Amino acid sequence: MPNNKRLLEVDGLAVEYPGQGRKPAFRALEDISFSLRPGETLGLVGESGSGKTTIGRSILGLVKPTAGRITFDGKDITQACRTERRALSRDIQVVFQDPYTSLNPSMTVEDILAEPLTILGTSKKDAIQKIRGLLDSVHLPSDAGSRLPREFSGGQRQRIAIARAIAVEPRLIVCDEPVSALDLTTQARVLDLLVEIQESTGVSYLFVSHDLSLIRHISHNVIVLYKGRIVEHGRAEQVTSEPVHPYTRKLFMSAPVPHPTQQRERREARRQLVAAAAEPAA
Template sequence: MSEDKQTIIEAAGLSVDFWVDGEWVMAASGVNFSVGPGEVLAIVGESGSGKSTSAMSLLGLLPVNGRSAGSVKLRDEELVGAEKARLRQIRGKEIAAIFQEPMTALNPVYTIGFQIVEAIQVHNSGMTNAQAKSRALELLAMVELPNPEKAFNSYPHQLSGGQRQRAMIAQSISCDPLLLIADEPTTALDVTVQAEILNLLRELNKRLNSAIILITHDMGVVADLSDHMIVMKDGLVVEAGSTIDIFKRPSHQYTKELLAAVPHLGTVSVAELRPRDGRAEPSLKMEALNIEYPKRGKVPAFLAVQDATLEIYPGEVLGLVGESGSGKTTIARAVVGLMPIKSGQLEVAGQKMVGVSKKDLQAVRRDIGIVFQDPGSSLNPRWPIGQSIQEPLLLASQSPKERNDRVGELLDMVELPKSYRNRYPHELSGGQRQRVGIARALALNPKLLVADEPTSALDVSVQARVLELLQEIQKKQQFATLFVSHDLAVVDLLSDHIAVMQHGVIVEQGSKDQILRNPQQDYTKRLIAAVPVPDPEAQAKRREDAKRSFGSKG
């Protein structure tokens, strides 16, 4: 990496332990790296690998039961064992952090401007309010918020996810830090917004000549942004080197498995569409569907979905894609009877959903399974998972023996040991909890499965196993699937057909091959161009191609 005299941050033999149940438990051990001006180091690995723990220890942000050892030098200053007062001076001024979820990192009761001004004045005590405001507006313009003055006076909830992330980046760079720690900075963002944020980080990195440590499990983001990378597993660095070298010639088996697990847009073989049974009726059918959020107080009514028409037949997977606010989740909610329909037609398993009675709705819901985005929050933490899985069976008035037998079958189906039926959600990993969610969704042999971003919260290798499981079960059970996602690589892997939504309108739909290999709409082309591919050289070329086609923000 950098020569010693050029190094901004250097870790040597860094280790982190936590005091748990009367003993010290290792979270990271023997971590070595150095980052120089203008360089980006990616720390990658699955949840629990020690990547975030190692990075947060640089700022002294470990929990009270944590301790760090070894050496971390900022320029020539040792940070391990430094006084708390000195670490507080360093945080925000010399080392700043960009977190995954800006809504939890920003204070909801203060305006964006107030929070940036506060960060500036904490480290520049002689700066007046007017000077700090001028600097804050300059920063908001630097991160390309369209109306800096409006953003300055806005509260976090009044900005979109991408705008909040830009505001948090503005706050992070307010004191021209030597080092930026970006912890999963784009995981919660749409693919187009992600591309804009990555481009912003790249430009700021050049302009400020600061160092960046990028913590992520998204190998496409690593390929897009980083110069060097270290791969962590179980608290240990298993591989380190330049990003291009590791992607081209990974040496450790874990790195090879991690790269192999990444869905790669455009590499899935294009198979012929599964032939439809000419006698079959669609499991989901909508025609000219309009869905409106009703007026609330001074907030006017809002037409969220306009003239949506699509069909899904038994055994088919339709990927519904688009940015946040495009209307895709609204359609999913209407399909399961959670959104009122203004006009048009909607049928699920032959049952008309427009004007459906509560009794009929309860019956049709037995034909619908739902898999949610966050498996942790969708399971009752006080119930063992066996009870969560059998809840639909109980509502369907099955006997205790039938429920017990079915829970065992479902656990087998999602490849979890039957003994897990007595475990609680917190005792399972994220991937295991999502398997429980799938088991519960399939409990009543639904004719339609609605999966709303079911793998976006999972590590890449866990995601790969869950997607493979979904494919196997769907092939055997032959239920129709409405797969809602903003991850086009995952949609490419799973879907037969794709519908693209923008501002509440389905702007394009067709077979997977038609949409991903020969898109007709500029919006679809932009979505596809924004997906980072896990190949540094190919991604650099895609980025340049996108700039030529769509301009600097493409």
């Protein structure tokens, strides 16, 4: 369960990408502030271009902020150098969207999982012993270590990616659309696995998705982003069932439901909402 200590704090974060040629600079994020506690999952949801992935990349040091501050465990990491980032990799890991491209196809699963361990000083013998436990923790067969990524399904590959992320026992994992490339049944299984890992290890997740229903399944709190700004922020149950902001309501109505009548009603309500937003002010 989450506690009251703040593991991650983001204050006034802004990111601007320089223009190319005659194109002006693009402000991807503006005045983003939030905090994340140990053992907690914060969902970032929004459509493509909302800035949700840029937040994750800023925390990982893959994007340099234009303004604002990122603090991890009380330490300012906004402008952390390469050496500091390498040290941070023990505490901050990432699971990327595509399990087909995030794993080196020429390496065995054992080598993939051993790599982050040996980089941080674990002996080869100890790494191999730990890998057996990692494979078991993500529900993969014991002989998976000797096989190549291409021998696994998409869901199994994402389990390998999750095992690689938790290998160094991080305190925070940035999950960047980790199930969007998977079918619905496999999505549910991977989400359940992430919850199981969180309950057993106390790791925190920053979970990025465009799907409000997925965010509801895994998150304690939710931030809704629109054009680089936060438009709604609150407990997952409230934001995903009784959204306040019109944009969040549009996302809510876009989520499919199994009942055809309810789906038709949602589609019509979304159409009316979009039409009302397009009407000029009186």
